[in-house]
Amino acid sequence: MELPFQPSQCQPGLSVDCVIFGFHENELKVLLLKLLHNREWALPGGFVMLDEDLDRAAVRVLRERTGLKRIFLRQFHAFGEVSRNLPGHADKLVRTQAIHPSLQAWFEQRFITIGFYALVEYSQVEEPHPDYFSEFCRWYSIRELPPLMLDHQRIVSKALETLRLQLKYQPIGLNLLPERFTMPELQALYETLLEKKLDRRNFQRKMLSYDILVKTDEFRQGGAHKAPVLYAFDPDRYQQALQHGLNSIW
Amino acid sequence: MELPFQPSQCQPGLSVDCVIFGFHENELKVLLLKLLHNREWALPGGFVMLDEDLDRAAVRVLRERTGLKRIFLRQFHAFGEVSRNLPGHADKLVRTQAIHPSLQAWFEQRFITIGFYALVEYSQVEEPHPDYFSEFCRWYSIRELPPLMLDHQRIVSKALETLRLQLKYQPIGLNLLPERFTMPELQALYETLLEKKLDRRNFQRKMLSYDILVKTDEFRQGGAHKAPVLYAFDPDRYQQALQHGLNSIW
DNA sequence: TTATTATTGTGTCATATTGACACAAAGAAA
DNA sequence: TTTCTTTGTGTCAATATGACACAATAATAA
Numbered sequence: 001m002e003l004p005f006q007p008s009q010c011q012p013g014l015s016v017d018c019v020i021f022g023f024h025e026n027e028l029k030v031l032l033l034k035l036l037h038n039r040e041w042a043l044p045g046g047f048v049m050l051d052e053d054l055d056r057a058a059v060r061v062l063r064e065r066t067g068l069k070r071i072f073l074r075q076f077h078a079f080g081e082v083s084r085n086l087p088g089h090a091d092k093l094v095r096t097q098a099i100h101p102s103l104q105a106w107f108e109q110r111f112i113t114i115g116f117y118a119l120v121e122y123s124q125v126e127e128p129h130p131d132y133f134s135e136f137c138r139w140y141s142i143r144e145l146p147p148l149m150l151d152h153q154r155i156v157s158k159a160l161e162t163l164r165l166q167l168k169y170q171p172i173g174l175n176l177l178p179e180r181f182t183m184p185e186l187q188a189l190y191e192t193l194l195e196k197k198l199d200r201r202n203f204q205r206k207m208l209s210y211d212i213l214v215k216t217d218e219f220r221q222g223g224a225h226k227a228p229v230l231y232a233f234d235p236d237r238y239q240q241a242l243q244h245g246l247n248s249i250w
Numbered sequence: 251m252e253l254p255f256q257p258s259q260c261q262p263g264l265s266v267d268c269v270i271f272g273f274h275e276n277e278l279k280v281l282l283l284k285l286l287h288n289r290e291w292a293l294p295g296g297f298v299m300l301d302e303d304l305d306r307a308a309v310r311v312l313r314e315r316t317g318l319k320r321i322f323l324r325q326f327h328a329f330g331e332v333s334r335n336l337p338g339h340a341d342k343l344v345r346t347q348a349i350h351p352s353l354q355a356w357f358e359q360r361f362i363t364i365g366f367y368a369l370v371e372y373s374q375v376e377e378p379h380p381d382y383f384s385e386f387c388r389w390y391s392i393r394e395l396p397p398l399m400l401d402h403q404r405i406v407s408k409a410l411e412t413l414r415l416q417l418k419y420q421p422i423g424l425n426l427l428p429e430r431f432t433m434p435e436l437q438a439l440y441e442t443l444l445e446k447k448l449d450r451r452n453f454q455r456k457m458l459s460y461d462i463l464v465k466t467d468e469f470r471q472g473g474a475h476k477a478p479v480l481y482a483f484d485p486d487r488y489q490q491a492l493q494h495g496l497n498s499i500w
Numbered sequence: 501t502t503a504t505t506a507t508t509g510t511g512t513c514a515t516a517t518t519g520a521c522a523c524a525a526a527g528a529a530a
Numbered sequence: 531t532t533t534c535t536t537t538g539t540g541t542c543a544a545t546a547t548g549a550c551a552c553a554a555t556a557a558t559a560a
Contacts (some may be wrong), residue, residue, distance in 0.1 A: 479509085
């Protein structure tokens with residue numbers, strides 16, 4: 001198989017890893033790649049070309065490894081502990097034929113990785129290309145992750161922590177929900193992330209007061225009960241709220 | 251002069267830069283280093299040893315270049331645009347005798363830098379050691395920065411943006427104010443960071459309601475008017491507030 | 501010694517926001 | 531038509547906020 005990248009053209013000792021969050025059936029999910037020749041899973045990640053901006057590298061890597069396009073990735077942390085580079089890791093990759101022996105030296109480097117995260121609508125992920133390192137992609141509930149490679153578990157945890165902190169003062173839901181959604185659906189997203197129940201009526205009042213939602217004249221049909229109104233985000237007001245926050249101490 | 255570092259023992263293409271904020275005379279200041287043989291100034295920064303954790307590298311670099319110890323540095327962004335590495339920069343460093351010619355190759359690399367920031371009490375900075383690259387340290391008001399090296403201006407801006415955003419939902423002031431401080435002093439810090447005036451009485455009410463302050467039985471003597479009470483932060487409660495935020499949407 | 505002046509400590513009040521809750525309307529199934 | 535469950539809307543008390551007044555205090559000037 002063709003080598004997936006040229007070590008000589010990549011920034012040494014630097015990688016990017018993407019934590020892609022999706023929301024489905026009232027559960028927060030993460031997109032993972034199944035490694036070849038190995039029972040472990042990994043975040044979609046890769047390397048940075050020498051002539052490539054860091055943020056662009058993350059976008060490219062995500063596209064190459066999962067098929068996801070036009071995703072707004074947000075940088076959240078640089079992971080740089082020496083201990084995250086397990087001795088013997090590169091050797092194991094070669095022994096299990098996960099990588100070509102010519103890449104062993106590359107993988108023996110000490111790596112710093114920059115974590116990015118994104119929120120995407122669950123259905124937006126097409127059938128992903130299996131690439132050089134992975135068999136397939138799969139969504140996993142954040143509650144039941146499979147064994148992850150190296151410190152990827154910690155990267156997911158840190159991303160989730162950042163997301164939850166962000167939720168406290170910024171709007172959320174655009175990119176994570178379908179274009180049109182109901183108030184109960186939006187509430188379910190908040191309840192999942194916050195891990196607590198919210199009062200339906202107070203939630204609606206407060207959410208509407210932020211003035212980032214547009215009420216449509218359509219309803220979600222087909223449910224077993226009263227058809228709820230569909231809402232959409234007002235993109236401009238949503239962006240404004242992202243900039244300035246939803247509430248402020250002073 | 252002895253070489254300040256061994257390129258062969260450093261992580262290639264990676265640096266750390268520290269934005270150290272101080273507060274004095276109702277102004278927010280940043281600690282800068284005056285470069286030798288160059289009219290430009292720089293953030294205290296440096297390189298990461300191959301066997302050194304990223305966060306520890308930032309602490310060491312800050313200590314080596316400014317004498318600051320026991321500073322809590324917080325990572326805030328990775329700067330990874332290709333354009334931040336100006337072509338000809340390394341050459342200029344050699345020509346102006348800022349660095350030894352043997353280091354030219356090292357400085358010609360494309361660098362990604364990890365930005366850290368800290369809030370320190372102004373008086374805590376001892377007379378700094380002039381090191382291999384710099385003549386001396388100086389505090390500069392955030393409003394009147396001198397010409398900065400490369401993209402250090404942008405790094406300062408991003409740090410300030412992060413700090414202001416943080417102010418909206420987290421406590422601030424520990425490490426930035428003396429151990430004991432008055433309510434007007436704390437308010438001045440907030441007013442400087444927010445760039446707006448606050449009502450004295452409402453500020454006090456709200457600040458006390460967070461329950462992170464301890465009122466002492468001492469007063470700030472020597473002022474021209476009524477001696478204000480000295481407060482201190484309750485370290486435990488302060489840390490708790492950092493974890494959970496001061497106010498929350500839900 | 502006393503008055504002046506600027507600043508600090510403490511409060512009040514009207515208004516806005518929040519949390520807890522009730523009830524009617526709508527859709528599907530019995 | 532009745533029943534069940536969910537959605538839409540509203541009320542009300544408790545709490546938080548913004549705007550403001552007044553007394554106490556410390557240095558200085560008269």
